[in-house]
Amino acid sequence: MASLLPLIQDILPMILPASVAVTKAADILPPDTQPGGADGDTAAGVRVISRQAVVDKTDSMCTSILVVKPHSSSAVRHHGEQETIIYTVSGNGSLLSQPKGDDEEPERHELGPGDFAFIPAWTEHQAVNDAEVDFHLVIIRSGGRPVEVNLTGWGGPQAKDTAQ
Template identity: 75%
Template sequence: MASFLPFIQDILPMILPASVSVTKAADILPPEPQPSDGEPEAETPGVRVISRHALVDKTDSMCATVLIVKPKSSSTIRHHGEQETVIYAVSGAGRLLSQPKGNEEEPERHELGPGDFAFVPAWTEHQFVNESDDVDLHLVIIRSGGQPVEVNLTDWGGPEVKTAPKR
């Protein structure tokens, strides 16, 4: 019986082909502000980090989201539970802070720029920081698991935030 299993794994995709799924950028990213009468449109007050699902519930093994960190802002300190995470910096520049090691009080700092990848292990606390004056930091976040898990914390090693942050 055990020798039959590899055969089934090889033939199953031919019998039950999967379909390709595409999510268009227009369905993920917020619209660019449009100038009116020569004046740039004001940003929505209080919205400094934008998270949008890109591919969710397409498979049990992975999902993807887009995270935009506005200039002079940062995400909450967070972890993704049991999910391992790959982060790809699309544009802008920023820092990925990760939980302090041992008795250190300061988080580790990892610079991110366009084209950079980062791997965040399961349960690892981290935060994104954009210190730029005028350029958004755009990140693609790919997690193990079909649904993204995001646990926002009050501080490094702190309790979970009880209310969802504004997006």
């Protein structure tokens, strides 16, 4: 059986061809939130924008983007059982992670363009932008569709409004 494995690996791509999926930035974000674009506020005072980029293409991974406007922050959240990698595209900000104890502050991780962060499953975290320009992040998760559980605060219950 082991001798058939190389043959199967060579034949399988011919039997089940795959195609490349591309998602254009213009299809995800309004022009004023694209990296290198104007840093003005978006309509209706939206301060955090989360959009799916590549989902349901494989069971093993998916990606989305997060834009945190100046002087704003995402909700405290976790991604359930999904492990997450964050890549900073542009801007500078912080990734806060779950405090170790009740009397402690969240741990602050400074992020800038080109930086990566790994977030283990179920780990509470929050993206914060104290700067004057948009903070753009690419979020890559295990699993074919993103899980975002917004909380009322550190260690708090799930928030009723999960639009953020």
